[in-house]
Amino acid sequence: MNYQIIISGAGGQGVLFITRLLAEACMNDNRHVLTSETHGMAQRGGTVISHLKVGDFKSPLIRPGSADLFVALKPENLDLHYGFLKKSGMAIVNSSEGSLTAGTNRAKALNADFLANQDNNPGSINLYMLGGAIALIPVCSIEKIKKQIEIRFVKKDKKIRAKAVMALERGFKTIVSGC
Amino acid sequence: MSRVAKGHDRSLMLGNEALARGLVENGCRMATSYPGTPASEILSSVAAWKKSEKLDRMHVQWAVNEKVAFEIAYTGSIAGLRTAVAMKQVGLNVASDPFMSAAYLGVKGGFLVISADDPGPHSSQTEQDSRLYAMSAKVPVLDPDSPGQARDMTGVGFRLSEEFEIPVMIRPTTRVCHARQDIEKKKVQRNNVEAVFEKNPARWAATPKFRYKLHNQLEEKLKKIALWKETAPVCLNPSVQSKKAIIVSGVSAAHAKDIVRELGVEGIITLYQVIQPYPLHTQFIEMVLKKHDDILVLEETTGVIEMQLARSDRVKGKNSGHVPETGELLPEIIEKIIADFLSVKSGSKILETKPGRRPTLCAGCPHRASFFAIKKAAPKGIYTSDIGCYTLGMNLKAVDTVLCMGAAISQAAGFAHAYDDKKRPPIVATMGDSTFFHAGIPALIDAVVQNIPFLLVILDNRTTAMTGNQPTPASGKDVLGEPVTAIDIEKLVKGCGIKYCRTANPMETDKFIPLLKKAVKYSQNNGPAVVISRSPCLLSLPNEELRENYKRVEITDTCDGCGYCISHFECPAMVMDKEKEKVTLDRSLCTGCGVCVHVCPKKSIVPAESSNVEGS
Numbered sequence: 001m002n003y004q005i006i007i008s009g010a011g012g013q014g015v016l017f018i019t020r021l022l023a024e025a026c027m028n029d030n031r032h033v034l035t036s037e038t039h040g041m042a043q044r045g046g047t048v049i050s051h052l053k054v055g056d057f058k059s060p061l062i063r064p065g066s067a068d069l070f071v072a073l074k075p076e077n078l079d080l081h082y083g084f085l086k087k088s089g090m091a092i093v094n095s096s097e098g099s100l101t102a103g104t105n106r107a108k109a110l111n112a113d114f115l116a117n118q119d120n121n122p123g124s125i126n127l128y129m130l131g132g133a134i135a136l137i138p139v140c141s142i143e144k145i146k147k148q149i150e151i152r153f154v155k156k157d158k159k160i161r162a163k164a165v166m167a168l169e170r171g172f173k174t175i176v177s178g179c
Numbered sequence: 180m181s182r183v184a185k186g187h188d189r190s191l192m193l194g195n196e197a198l199a200r201g202l203v204e205n206g207c208r209m210a211t212s213y214p215g216t217p218a219s220e221i222l223s224s225v226a227a228w229k230k231s232e233k234l235d236r237m238h239v240q241w242a243v244n245e246k247v248a249f250e251i252a253y254t255g256s257i258a259g260l261r262t263a264v265a266m267k268q269v270g271l272n273v274a275s276d277p278f279m280s281a282a283y284l285g286v287k288g289g290f291l292v293i294s295a296d297d298p299g300p301h302s303s304q305t306e307q308d309s310r311l312y313a314m315s316a317k318v319p320v321l322d323p324d325s326p327g328q329a330r331d332m333t334g335v336g337f338r339l340s341e342e343f344e345i346p347v348m349i350r351p352t353t354r355v356c357h358a359r360q361d362i363e364k365k366k367v368q369r370n371n372v373e374a375v376f377e378k379n380p381a382r383w384a385a386t387p388k389f390r391y392k393l394h395n396q397l398e399e400k401l402k403k404i405a406l407w408k409e410t411a412p413v414c415l416n417p418s419v420q421s422k423k424a425i426i427v428s429g430v431s432a433a434h435a436k437d438i439v440r441e442l443g444v445e446g447i448i449t450l451y452q453v454i455q456p457y458p459l460h461t462q463f464i465e466m467v468l469k470k471h472d473d474i475l476v477l478e479e480t481t482g483v484i485e486m487q488l489a490r491s492d493r494v495k496g497k498n499s500g501h502v503p504e505t506g507e508l509l510p511e512i513i514e515k516i517i518a519d520f521l522s523v524k525s526g527s528k529i530l531e532t533k534p535g536r537r538p539t540l541c542a543g544c545p546h547r548a549s550f551f552a553i554k555k556a557a558p559k560g561i562y563t564s565d566i567g568c569y570t571l572g573m574n575l576k577a578v579d580t581v582l583c584m585g586a587a588i589s590q591a592a593g594f595a596h597a598y599d600d601k602k603r604p605p606i607v608a609t610m611g612d613s614t615f616f617h618a619g620i621p622a623l624i625d626a627v628v629q630n631i632p633f634l635l636v637i638l639d640n641r642t643t644a645m646t647g648n649q650p651t652p653a654s655g656k657d658v659l660g661e662p663v664t665a666i667d668i669e670k671l672v673k674g675c676g677i678k679y680c681r682t683a684n685p686m687e688t689d690k691f692i693p694l695l696k697k698a699v700k701y702s703q704n705n706g707p708a709v710v711i712s713r714s715p716c717l718l719s720l721p722n723e724e725l726r727e728n729y730k731r732v733e734i735t736d737t738c739d740g741c742g743y744c745i746s747h748f749e750c751p752a753m754v755m756d757k758e759k760e761k762v763t764l765d766r767s768l769c770t771g772c773g774v775c776v777h778v779c780p781k782k783s784i785v786p787a788e789s790s791n792v793e794g795s
Contacts (some may be wrong), residue, residue: 010536020359024191026363030183032327035189035359039684040216040302043567045751047535059327059434060358060398063511064528083530122767 002055003139004062006084009073009094011043014126018071019050021152022130025144026053026054036060049081054139069137078107092133092175094125108136108175115170124167131171142172183361194355197326198265199224200362201333206370207263208288209238211248212618214646215267216302222265223649226658232367236794241649241658244584244617245270249277249292253346256290257383258374259338263291269583270294273618275387278346282316284382284478285344285400288372289337292318292348295356298480299509302353304566304583306505308481313348313458317397319404320348322456322478324432326360327356328742332454333610335409342407343400350456352479354430354507401458410455412463418552421449424471425517428453428484431477434510435517442514444521447480453478454588459487468493475501475520479508495520503732540571542752543770545714548685550577551748551778553636556695559604560784563590565619567611569646569714572751578609585618591633592626606633607697612668613643613651620675623707627676630706636697637709639668640716649720672709679708686714688777703718717770729771731787738762738783748778 005022009015016037023033036051053060067084075095085091091107096114112128115121127149134140146165153161183189192200198221203208212222226239238255242248245266255262266274271294278292294309313320320335323329330349340347379390384556388779404410412426418627425448429437432452438446453459454477467474468490475495476485481504482497495501502508503518511527518525540547550572553562564570564578565587572578580590594606601707610619616635623635643649650656655665672680679701685691695710702708717725744753751770753762762783773785 008653011538012541020191023359027191032183033359033361035191036354037193037218037357037359038301039570041538041568042301044538044541044571045536046538058324058432058436059510060354060360060430061434061510063514064530065526067431069405074536080533080535083528144244168323 002057003069003137004067004073005052005054005069006049006081007052007063007073007127008047008049008077008081009070009178011045011048011057013073015048015050015073015162018126018130019052020146022134022140023052023054024152025140025148028148029140030054032057034060037151047077047080067077068131069139071133073112073126073129080175082107090136092129092136094129108132108178110171110174112171116167119166119170121163121167124164126169127164128171128174131168131173132175135172135175136152142168189361189363191359192326192330193220193224194326194329194351194358195220196224197330197335197348197362198351199228199361200364201330202229202236202263202291203232203237203367204330204365205334205337205524206261206368207333207337208236208260208370208372209252209262210265211240211242211252211263212265213242213248213270213271214643214649216646217297217353218265218267218270218293219646219649220356220612221293222658223647228367230659231253233365234367234369236371239658243652245274246277249274249281253277253281253286253290255374256264256286256288258287258376259372260288260292260374262288262563263293263333266295267303268294268296268307269304271312273584278312278318279316280329281346282318283390283397283777284385285393286346287339287344288378289340290346291333291336292346293346294350296350296352296480298352302768304581306480308479308483309348309350310456310483311481313350317401318346318348319401319455320350320457321410321454323349323351323355324427324428325355326358327362329355330362338408339404339407342402345397345400345404345775350429351748352430355456362421383758387757394499402461404455405458405461409592411460412453414516415450415452416445419446419449421447422471423521424449424451424467424475426451426453426467426474426476426484428456428478429506431479431513431554433506434513435477436516438510438517442518442521442523442525444517444523453484455488458482459484464488471699472771475516477502477508477513477516503575510744522600537573538571539749539751540568541717542750543717543769543772544568545640545685545712545716546572547575547748547750547770548688548691548714548774549636549638549712550575552685552688552695553577553607554747555692557607557634557699558609560605560699561591561594563587563594563606563608565610565614567614567638567767569609569611572609574749584614585622585708588619588622588626588635591635592622592629594632595631595633596629603632605703607699608633608635609638610635611644612637612639612641612653613649615668616652616666620671623677623709624674626707631702632702632706633708634695634702635707635709636695637672637711639666639713640719642716642719644716644718650717672711677707677709678703680711681709682711682713684714685712686772686774725770730773731771732764732769732773732784733787734762734764735783735785737781738779739781743780743783744775744784746776748775750775
């Protein structure tokens with residue numbers, strides 16, 4: 001099945017990291033992937049957006065009204081990039097539930113900042129969000145992503161790897177149990 | 180095919196990595212570059228493969244600027260090796276002198292000029308189309324639509340270059356450079372050709388008389404290249420017979436392929452993809468104009484293909500006003516143009532652009548400290564600046580002009596000459612270390628000769644930060660991390676003839692501001708002065724070092740929320756709490772640089788140990 005995914009946030013939050021992680025996990029599931037990333041000046045804290053397409057595509061960009069899934073690592077990005085979602089698409093936003101814009105019933109809140117703070121895992125906000133995102137739209141199994149984290153962090157300390165996996169799982173479970 | 184057969188060695192490659200892969204798969208022996216978005220990752224990827232594949236005979240280097248990078252790689256090719264130079268489009272402006280001439284003299288080993296364009300622009304000063312430069316220089320250019328095609332074009336490019344002894348340009352755009360795609364790796368080719376320079380002064384050192392001959396030969400080459408089969412345009416649906424046709428190139432081709440399929444028009448409209456936009460194949464021009472009477476051309480950024488078709492009565496494109504001449508040709512724009520061209524319905528939506536978060540200097544960035552001090556030392560000054568992270572000093576109102584690499588010094592000189600002595604405000608130029616090496620030195624020599632009353636602050640963060648922390652000539656390390664000779668900036672500045680040169684740490688605000696004040700005064704009375712503001716980029720430092728230097732600060736209850744620190748210092752770690760009317764610290768971003776202690780006019784930001792107040 002084809003998937004089109006928008007991931008956005010602020011430079012430094014790890015938008016590119018989770019885009020690449022999800023893309024590699026899908027690739028290792030023998031699917032074609034195509035991404036488009038923001039590099040350069042915007043990475044200095046500006047708005048960063050990446051497009052990820054899984055399946056049969058030639059163009060690296062997603063057109064407005066076409067995305068199946070939108071992951072917003074900053075609450076203000078929901079409004080900024082909501083237009084990319086198609087009618088049946090779903091968004092997941094790093095936000096406390098109350099602050100979601102009205103009329104966006106296709107947007108689900110996941111308070112990743114809060115969870116990361118609780119777990120003393122502030123560097124993994126992006127992974128809580130990725131976990132939640134794939135619970136919402138099953139682009140790829142959580143097992144494949146976990147495996148990819150193991151590969152990517154192979155040279156890192158065991159504790160760091162475990163924290164990353166924990167963030168992914170907790171984001172996933174929070175959305176599953178909340179549905 | 181949405182599924183791939185198992186067992187292939189595929190990797191997820193950035194377009195720039197794919198270009199680099201193409202170079203090592205095709206026996207490239209020398210690769211040079213100067214970093215610039217969107218081209219920066221090409222050379223570092225070549226270096227990574229040189230290491231992992233043990234390509235010991237390959238030379239890979241960052242050069243001081245694009246002109247030097249070009250000349251080194253070009254000369255490798257006239258010694259018979261396959262070589263390549265990579266840069267961003269405005270880098271080609273810097274390298275344009277050797278580029279124009281190299282087309283006349285030609286090459287021996289295959290020589291690729293990779294010039295990455297940035298329609299949008301996302302991270303550049305201009306939206307210029309490198310293909311126009313290729314036309315101007317009379318050099319063939321290939322236009323990849325994806326990372327995969329970019330990789331393949333390196334091989335084609337080398338063959339074309341060698342067959343006609345001519346430089347070949349590959350022109351990717353941001354959406355190719357910074358796209359990632361799963362690509363099946365091919366084998367790396369170990370090329371063991373020995374360098375042989377065959378002396379021929381009439382060619383390699385040609386005088387104007389010979390240049391005329393070479394120009395004639397170049398025109399002959401171009402005619403043949405316009406017939407070369409391997410780069411000829413491709414018809415993507417040859418069974419279709421239609422009066423209308425769409426011609427696509429570069430990433431616009433990738434967008435158009437998906438759109439034509441989704442609109443369900445692939446069976447009714449002939450779609451051609453141009454591989455080599457210049458010189459456009461002669462037979463293709465004849466055939467297209469014979470077969471089709473209504474032709475739409477989709478290309479970025481200028482109408483280069485459209486121009487060569489030269490039939491405004493039949494060809495719709497940029498020049499005819501059917502396709503926007505500025506900005507990126509996004510797929511939603513292409514969808515609307517194609518739907519209108521074929522009179523079919525589409526649900527194309529163009530998103531209204533909303534202002535997002537603006538980029539800003541990182542928390543703890545030494546540039547912020549330098550800019551804060553400069554504004555204190557010369558509050559009514561004219562601030563000329565340059566290209567790099569520090570362009571963001573604009574947010575702090577400490578950057579008034581940005582023209583191109585190295586211009587901060589010459590613009591300071593321009594202002595100095597423009598104003599009468601008595602009315603001249605203090606002039607402070609800021610320039611990064613890498614930019615100073617790249618293009619600042621000739622301008623500084625000129626300023627010394629003319630005795631320009633200005634202060635140059637070299638923002639020496641020991642790296643090329645904006646493009647991903649590549650080494651500078653002062654780093655003492657090359658692209659592979661191996662030790663090389665380090666250039667001493669102080670000696671260089673003094674060598675340019677500067678008599679007043681001081682080096683200081685901008686993070687020591689209480690000492691740095693008076694030092695700058697003195698330097699400004701000196702410059703106004705005596706002529707050019709230089710302050711080297713030295714403190715490393717935080718992105719290049721290991722975490723241990725950051726932790727060691729961490730100075731915890733607190734905001735006391737005396738903060739009345741005046742907002743001075745937010746507007747004049749703009750540190751991302753300082754957040755205005757509108758409800759409490761007080762500034763708070765985001766500890767997840769604060770690097771503990773401690774500079775903000777000197778910023779608050781009410782002294783409400785204090786070092787933690789001397790504070791009795793609990794941190795926010």
